Amino acid sequence: MFLIFLAITFILFIVFDTIFRFQNRKLSLLAKQVPGPWGLPFLGMWYTVIDGPKGFLRLTSNLVKKYGNICRAWMGYSLYLVVSKPEDIEAILTNSVEKDYYLKFTSIFAGDGLFIAPAQIWKHRRKLINPTFNTKIVNSFHEKMVAKSNVLCKKLETRTSEDNYFDCYDSLFACTLDILFETNLDFSVDFQNGQLPYYLKYMKRITRLVVLWMGKFWLHTNITFNHSNFGKKLMQETQYMKRISANIIQEKTVEIRKKMSDENYTGNKVQKPFLEHIIYAKESGFPISETSVVNEVDTMIIAGSDTSAYVMSFALMTLGVLQDIQDKVHEEIISVFGNSDRECTLDDIKSMQYLEMVIKETMRLFAPTPLLARKVTTDVQLPNVVVPANTNCIICVLELHRSSDIYSDPLKFDPNRFLPEETAKRHPYAYIPFGGGARGCIGPKFAYLSMKIILTSILRKYKIYSDVNLENMELKMELFLKPVNGFRIRLEKR
Numbered sequence: 001m002f003l004i005f006l007a008i009t010f011i012l013f014i015v016f017d018t019i020f021r022f023q024n025r026k027l028s029l030l031a032k033q034v035p036g037p038w039g040l041p042f043l044g045m046w047y048t049v050i051d052g053p054k055g056f057l058r059l060t061s062n063l064v065k066k067y068g069n070i071c072r073a074w075m076g077y078s079l080y081l082v083v084s085k086p087e088d089i090e091a092i093l094t095n096s097v098e099k100d101y102y103l104k105f106t107s108i109f110a111g112d113g114l115f116i117a118p119a120q121i122w123k124h125r126r127k128l129i130n131p132t133f134n135t136k137i138v139n140s141f142h143e144k145m146v147a148k149s150n151v152l153c154k155k156l157e158t159r160t161s162e163d164n165y166f167d168c169y170d171s172l173f174a175c176t177l178d179i180l181f182e183t184n185l186d187f188s189v190d191f192q193n194g195q196l197p198y199y200l201k202y203m204k205r206i207t208r209l210v211v212l213w214m215g216k217f218w219l220h221t222n223i224t225f226n227h228s229n230f231g232k233k234l235m236q237e238t239q240y241m242k243r244i245s246a247n248i249i250q251e252k253t254v255e256i257r258k259k260m261s262d263e264n265y266t267g268n269k270v271q272k273p274f275l276e277h278i279i280y281a282k283e284s285g286f287p288i289s290e291t292s293v294v295n296e297v298d299t300m301i302i303a304g305s306d307t308s309a310y311v312m313s314f315a316l317m318t319l320g321v322l323q324d325i326q327d328k329v330h331e332e333i334i335s336v337f338g339n340s341d342r343e344c345t346l347d348d349i350k351s352m353q354y355l356e357m358v359i360k361e362t363m364r365l366f367a368p369t370p371l372l373a374r375k376v377t378t379d380v381q382l383p384n385v386v387v388p389a390n391t392n393c394i395i396c397v398l399e400l401h402r403s404s405d406i407y408s409d410p411l412k413f414d415p416n417r418f419l420p421e422e423t424a425k426r427h428p429y430a431y432i433p434f435g436g437g438a439r440g441c442i443g444p445k446f447a448y449l450s451m452k453i454i455l456t457s458i459l460r461k462y463k464i465y466s467d468v469n470l471e472n473m474e475l476k477m478e479l480f481l482k483p484v485n486g487f488r489i490r491l492e493k494r
Contacts, residue, residue: 026388027079027388027391030072030079030081030385030386030387030388030391031072031074031079033384033385034070034071034072034081034385035067035068035071035072036063036067036071036072036073036082037063037073038074039073039074042076043076043217044073044074044075044076044077044078045059045073045074045075046075046076046215046217049214049215050215050216051215052211052212052213052214052215052216053208053211053212053476053477053478054474054476054477054484055215056211056214056215056371056477057370057371057398057475057476057477057481059073060082060371060394060396060398060399061396061398061399063082063396064082064084064396064399065399069083069084069085069088070082070083070084070085070088070382070384070385076217078392079391079392080392080393080394081387081391081392081393081394082393082394082396083382083393083394083395083396084395084396084399084400084403085400086400086406086426086427086428086429086430087382087383087427087429088382088383089395089400089429089432089436090427090428090429090436090437091380091381091382092374092376092380092387092393092395092437093372093374093395093429093432093435093436093437093438093439093440094436094437094438095376095377095378095380096374096375096376096377096380096393096437097119097122097123097377097437097438097439098118098119098374098375098376098377099115099116099117099118099373099374099375099439100373100374100375100392100393100394103115103116103373104116105210105213105214106210106479108206108210108234108235108238109206109210109238109241109242109298109299109302110295110298110299110302111291111292111294111295111298111299112292112295113292113295113296113298113299113300114126114129114296114299114442115299115303116299119377122439124287125288125296126442128277128278128281128286128288129274129277129278129296129442130442131271131277132184132271132272132273132274132277133274133442133443133445133446134271134445135445136271137271137272137273138445138446138449139346139449141179141182141183141273141446141449141450142345142346142349142449142453144179144182144183145179145183145449145450145453145454146343146344146453146457148175148178148179148182148192149175149179149453149454149456149457149458150457151175151178151192151193152171152172152174152175152192152454152457152458153457153458153461153462155171155192155193156171156458156461156462156491157493159171159491160462160491160492160493163490164490164491165467165488165489165490166488166489166490167486167487167488168313168316168317168487168489169309169310169313169482169486169487170204171192172308172309172312172313172316172454173200173203173204173305173306173309174191174192174200175191175192175309175454176304176305176306176308176309176312176450176454177189177191177200177203177301177305178190178191178192179305179450180300180301180304180305181301183273183446184273184274184275184300184304184446185248185252185273185274185275185297185300186252186273186275186276187248187251187252187275196244198240199240199241199244202237202238202240202241203241203301203302203306205237206234206237206238206241206302207302207306207478207479207480208478209230209233209234209237210234210479211477211478211479212230213225213230213231213234216230219231241298242294242298245294245297245298245301246290246294248275248297249275249279249290249293249294249297252275252276252279253279253283256276256279256280256283257283260280260283274300275297278293278296279293302479303441303443304443304446304447306479306480307368307369307447307480308447308450308451310366310368310480310481310482311359311362311363311366311368311447311451312451312454312455313482313487314362314365314366314481314487315358315359315362315451315455316455316458316464316466316487316489317464317466317468317470317483317487317488317489318362318365318413318466318470319358319459319464319466320464320465320466320468320489320490321466321467321468321470322413322470325358325413325415326459326463326464328354329354329355329358329459330459330463330494332352332353332354332355333352333355333456333459333460336348336351336352337460341460344453344456344457348456349449349452349453349456352452352456354415355452355455355456356418356448356452357415357416357417357418357419358415359448359451359452359455360415360417360418360431360433361413361414361415361417361418362413363401363433364401364407364417364431364433365401365402365411365413365470366475366481367397367398367400367401367433367481368433368480368481369397369433369435369479369480369481370396370397370398370475370477370481371394371395371396371397371398371477372394372395372397372432372435373392373393373394373395374392374393374395374439375390375391375392375393376388376389376390376391376393377389377390395432397432397433398475398481400430400432401431401433403430406426406427406430411470411471413470434447460494461493461494462491462492462493462494463491463492463493463494464489464490464491465489465490465491465492466488466489466490467488468483468485468488473485
């Protein structure tokens with residue numbers, strides 16, 4: 001009986017495999033034209049990413065190093081084209097607005113939010129949300145950002161005892177969350193002083209669990225996921241987060257309806273921050289459901305706070321190792337503020353060009369989103385191959401940013417790479433920390449302003465030390481890049 005079962009299974013596999021290859025002849029042809037491993041039957045290369053956060057990053061980096069700037073890997077019956085050359089990346093990103101199938105895993109917290117929405121929804125929503133990140137609105141957040149960074153610096157005073165190394169990410173993440181809630185959501189929450197501790201805890205866990213889920217291919221069906229302890233835990237934590245978001249939206253909706261009922265209301269004539277703008281649009285007839293508003297808020301919270309916290313953590317740790325570069329940043333701060341303890345202004349922040357170069361170099365060496373996924377919607381001509389429509393593509397940003405073909409001594413941290421004359425020499429897609437093409441990040445202005453304010457506040461008051469080995473640091477991806485052993489720094493009062 002068992003032999004009969006095996007025989008039937010084998011025959012069904014052959015039939016399925018034959019049908020698949022016939023229906024996907026273009027993909028099979030592409031696989032023959034582009035170098036890469038074949039993997040195991042059924043699984044492809046899935047067995048290499050079971051550990052999730054380290055596995056995906058390891059697989060893509062190893063593929064690029066072994067097979068070159070354009071290669072491929074089978075993940076089950078899905079073919080992935082991995083690209084890391086600027087010209088190829090530009091062709092992919094400018095000819096695709098559909099996100100890859102496997103980003104569906106982030107839908108557990110992002111739903112149909114801007115980050116992963118199908119192209120038709122994304123086009124509609126992007127027009128709605130874009131105005132909330134213009135320069136005028138972002139600059140209006142300056143004072144709130146300064147206030148929250150001051151809270152952070154006060155909290156860090158308890159970390160200044162000698163030889164007290166600690167992971168700085170948690171403190172920075174609480175600060176960026178405070179800023180995002182206070183500005184884009186116009187809702188006051190004091191994460192830095194312990195408010196909503198479970199929200200903070202679950203937020204930090206969700207991105208890690210999502211990437212673990214991607215690696216657990218046996219949990220990719222709704223049936224297996226929904227009935228697993230892993231799935232139940234992840235759903236429980238995301239539902240808690242969504243309840244908080246829904247309560248905030250409900251409170252803001254009541255507030256905005258009250259304003260709109262006033263005959264003297266002029267809110268339709270002024271620019272509004274993110275959440276108020278969306279709620280006002282919805283109340284004025286824009287077709288967006290309450291669930292979708294929650295999804296947009298949750299997408300904004302994770303994309304707008306987590307990435308900045310990781311970048312600043314990498315920056316502080318790097319400056320703690322490279323004391324000469326930290327000294328140059330501090331010299332710039334002194335040139336702007338002298339010995340004054342006055343609050344920083346927008347003009348101060350704009351004048352701090354070396355600090356901005358340090359942030360950019362941090363995002364080059366430690367790309368916050370190390371992998372980007374796209375599905376091309378039309379045939380795309382690359383120099384040596386045609387990528388057929390519906391091909392899944394992975395853009396390996398980490399390897400792009402560390403390419404010796406683009407950057408001399410690429411593992412060396414050198415902010416001078418971002419002097420204007422140096423930047424002008426490079427291909428525009430040689431550096432894409434915020435993605436690229438139509439679906440690039442909408443919030444770089446907000447990110448740069450908040451990071452420059454927070455880092456300035458910290459470096460005015462503290463000298464940073466770190467004992468990590470930057471060039472041999474083991475990295476992993478929990479949607480965003482982070483070191484396996486955390487962000488280890490020590491502070492000393494100036």
